[in-house]
Amino acid sequence: MAGASWLRKLANGAASLVGLKSIDSSGTNPVSDRGILVFANTSEVIAAERALQEAGFEVKVKGPPPDLQTGCDMVVVFPVLKQAAVEKVLKEARLEPEKIITEADALLDPVSLYQVKDLGRWLMIRAANMKITIDKETGIIVNISGGGCPDVPWLAQQMVGKKFCEAPRPISIGHTLCCYSLQKAYDELKRIRPCG
Amino acid sequence: MWLIAGTVPENGFPFYTGGIWEDSKVEGDMLVLPNGKKLPVARGATALAATAIMASQALGKPVPRLLLVGDCGTGKGSDEAYTWLSENLPSIAEKAGLEGLTFHYFYPDLDGHNRVFMALEDLKPKPMLVADAGFMYVAKMSGYATSYDLFAPDIGELAFLADERAPHPFYTRGFLLAEEEDVPELLKRARSHDNCPFNMIVKGKTDYILCNGELYAKVSEPSVEAMECIGGTGDIVTGFATAFLAAGYPICKSALQAARAARYLALFCNPNPETQAAELIDNIGKMLRQNMELIQKE
Numbered sequence: 049m050a051g052a053s054w055l056r057k058l059a060n061g062a063a064s065l066v067g068l069k070s071i072d073s074s075g076t077n078p079v080s081d082r083g084i085l086v087f088a089n090t091s092e093v094i095a096a097e098r099a100l101q102e103a104g105f106e107v108k109v110k111g112p113p114p115d116l117q118t119g120c121d122m123v124v125v126f127p128v129l130k131q132a133a134v135e136k137v138l139k140e141a142r143l144e145p146e147k148i149i150t151e152a153d154a155l156l157d158p159v160s161l162y163q164v165k166d167l168g169r170w171l172m173i174r175a176a177n178m179k180i181t182i183d184k185e186t187g188i189i190v191n192i193s194g195g196g197c198p199d200v201p202w203l204a205q206q207m208v209g210k211k212f213c214e215a216p217r218p219i220s221i222g223h224t225l226c227c228y229s230l231q232k233a234y235d236e237l238k239r240i241r242p243c244g
Numbered sequence: 245m246w247l248i249a250g251t252v253p254e255n256g257f258p259f260y261t262g263g264i265w266e267d268s269k270v271e272g273d274m275l276v277l278p279n280g281k282k283l284p285v286a287r288g289a290t291a292l293a294a295t296a297i298m299a300s301q302a303l304g305k306p307v308p309r310l311l312l313v314g315d316c317g318t319g320k321g322s323d324e325a326y327t328w329l330s331e332n333l334p335s336i337a338e339k340a341g342l343e344g345l346t347f348h349y350f351y352p353d354l355d356g357h358n359r360v361f362m363a364l365e366d367l368k369p370k371p372m373l374v375a376d377a378g379f380m381y382v383a384k385m386s387g388y389a390t391s392y393d394l395f396a397p398d399i400g401e402l403a404f405l406a407d408e409r410a411p412h413p414f415y416t417r418g419f420l421l422a423e424e425e426d427v428p429e430l431l432k433r434a435r436s437h438d439n440c441p442f443n444m445i446v447k448g449k450t451d452y453i454l455c456n457g458e459l460y461a462k463v464s465e466p467s468v469e470a471m472e473c474i475g476g477t478g479d480i481v482t483g484f485a486t487a488f489l490a491a492g493y494p495i496c497k498s499a500l501q502a503a504r505a506a507r508y509l510a511l512f513c514n515p516n517p518e519t520q521a522a523e524l525i526d527n528i529g530k531m532l533r534q535n536m537e538l539i540q541k542e
Contacts, residue, residue, distance in 0.1 A: 089319065111411055121411070165472075170517040172473050177400050177413040181473040181517050190518040193287070193475040194398070196377030196413075198349045199317020201288035202253030204475050223317035224351070225414040 083131055085124040085138075086112070086147040091223045093122045098219075099141040100126065105134060109228065122225060162236045171241075175232035180212075182237065187211045195226035203230060213243035245340045246308040246490035248296060249329065250289025250348035250377075251321055257314025259324055264309050264336060270294045273522035277310070285522040287476030289348045292376075295483025296346070296490070298528035299505070305491040308346070319351035322378075326356030333363040337371070344372035344393075346486045348479070352382035352412070361388055372489060376482045384439050385411060392441040393495060396482045399427065399448040405440045406433040427452050428459065443495050445485060447478055451503035455496035463503040468510035476521025481506045501539050508535040 087093050093109060100107045105126060112123045126134050131148065138145065163174040170190065172181040178200075181191040189212050192204040199222040207215045218231040247264060266278035274282040275290045275297075285294040293310050300307045311329070315321030336342055345364075350356075357379070364370065375383045376396045383389050384405050397405060403426075404413040427446060431454060434440040446452040450464040471477045484505040488498035512531040513524050532539070 091318065111414070167469070167473070167517055170473065172517065176416075177398075177404075179473065183518065191473045191475050191520075193473060193477070194400075196349060196352075196379075196381055196401070197317060198251040198288075198315040198319075198322060198351050198378060199253070200475075201251075201286060201290075201349065202316040204287055205253055205284075208475075223319075225412045227317060229414050 082125050082127065084149050085126060085145040086149070087145055089223065090122055090225065092143055093124055094219045094228070095141065096124050096138060096143050099137055099143065100124065100134060103137045105130060122228070162233065164240065173233045173237045175236060176229035178226055178229040178233050180230065180233045180237060182212050187213060189215055192230065195229065197224035197226035199224050200226050203227060212237060245342060246344045246486065247311060247336070247342065248289070248293050248308050248346045248348065248486060249311040249325060250292065251315035251350060252283055252290055252312050253288070253316050254314040255316050259313060261311060264311055265340070267307050268293065268297060268310050270297050273526065285525055287479060287521050291476035291479040291521045291525065292346070292348050292483040292486065294525045295480045295528060296486040298525060299484055299487035299532060300490060302529045302532040303487065303491045308486055308490050315351060317351070319353060322351035322353060323356055325350065326353060326360055330359035330363045333367065337367050342367065342371045344374065344489055346374040346482065347379035348482070349377045350379045350382065352378045352385065354382060354385055357382040357386050361386065374482065374486060374489065381412060387438070389440050390438050390442070394443045394485060394499060395441055396445045396447060396478065396485060398478060399424070399446060402427065402430045402434065402446050406430040408437040408439060424448060424450055431459065443499060445481060445499045445503055447481055453496065453499045453503060455499065460496050461500050463500065463507065466507050466511040468515065470515045470517045470519065471510050473517035474515060474519055474521060477506065480509065480521060480524060504539045505532065508539060
């Protein structure tokens with residue numbers, strides 16, 4: 049990775065010398081102008097993502113580089129040039145990152161594909177390891193399956209039996225990556241079957 | 245004694261170890277702990293435990309014992325369980341004997357896992373180790389996956405085991421593209437990186453049974469499509485595997501029988517996507533009595 053980073057810097061330097069757009073600013077490799085916010089737990093990651101998005105920052109939740117991994121964890125990637133403003137928003141939201149670092153390693157991309165299965169009266173949406181099934185006539189969530197994090201039974205307990213437009217958003221009550229996957233499936237469900 | 249360890253979705257659930265020393269039971273759709281505390285059998289560790297208890301009773305064997313802690317995803321309950329287990333496994337083994345453990349829904353914490361794992365390594369004889377759900381994720385991350393005896397991933401989770409860089413199924417490269425035909429290659433890749441044990445039940449439209457590192461059997465019948473939607477069906481498979489292992493069946497036979505038993509349970513109950521796991525589990529005794537010959541056949 050260090051070699052790749054060095055090559056990228058060299059390529060950017062050469063590009064700027066001849067007046068070309070740098071590799072990083074082309075959008076093909078967004079790592080060099082990004083910073084990473086590391087939090088104590090996934091709930092804070094989700095809250096920070098929400099607070100920063102509401103404040104208009106372009107942020108993304110990603111898997112941490114291998115040397116930062118501790119378990120079921122995520123980090124928030126943000127434009128590092130806006131670090132001060134980002135920190136101000138986080139302070140107002142009473143969120144304090146454990147670390148703020150510049151990105152020096154490739155990040156892993158979360159699953160971004162969805163699988164939609166029509167089962168006649170029912171519709172199942174899958175994102176990563178989580179699946180949500182609704183009754184198409186009533187809009188009621190009839191089942192939630194998949195996932196191995198401890199908030200999956202909790203999320204199912206809170207959401208199954210409710211109309212999906214009225215059920216709590218998974219990330220408002222859950223904490224883990226399984227919850228985050230379920231949120232993605234839930235968002236996709238709302239995209240293909242808009243509420244009200 | 246066989247011990248099932250996992251979490252239940254109740255933050256206020258007090259840390260309770262009585263289920264290790266006395267039997268729990270299933271009453272309708274509730275799991276009843278020795279102190280009378282009732283937990284709904286919906287999905288997760290309660291579904292696994294209820295399945296294992298119902299199946300053990302039908303087999304005429306002692307029921308597995310339980311260590312359940314409250315955790316709604318913050319990791320606090322899991323952390324308490326990691327600490328308690330790492331400190332108390334030796335005394336449990338000494339007092340009650342410990343033939344095996346099934347670890348289930350835990351917040352995947354690497355440090356917590358490793359402390360428990362080290363305590364297990366010191367036990368003589370070493371108990372049989374089954375891991376599924378969050379504990380399987382962290383067992384893979386730890387690099388000690390080959391020290392486990394059985395994992396029970398679905399095909400997506402197998403892709404996670406096969407991806408040596410993925411810390412969680414959410415970040416698995418090619419997760420949704422993993423299909424039945426990829427299973428042999430994924431198994432090979434997971435094995436080559438030592439990211440899975442020698443025995444696995446890979447749950448899917450067809451279940452693949454890995455035995456001693458080789459593909460041992462494929463189970464595709466009976467097939468009930470609605471099972472994919474129903475939360476807890478994977479927990480039922482692991483619950484059956486636990487019951488068969490605790491009853492003394494060899495590991496490969498236990499895995500095969502577990503895959504078959506869950507399928508015959510689906511056939512017996514004729515579920516639709518609205519069916520809840522508790523409705524299936526309630527029929528385990530009747531289903532096993534009716535289908536045990538088919539489940540056990542060579």
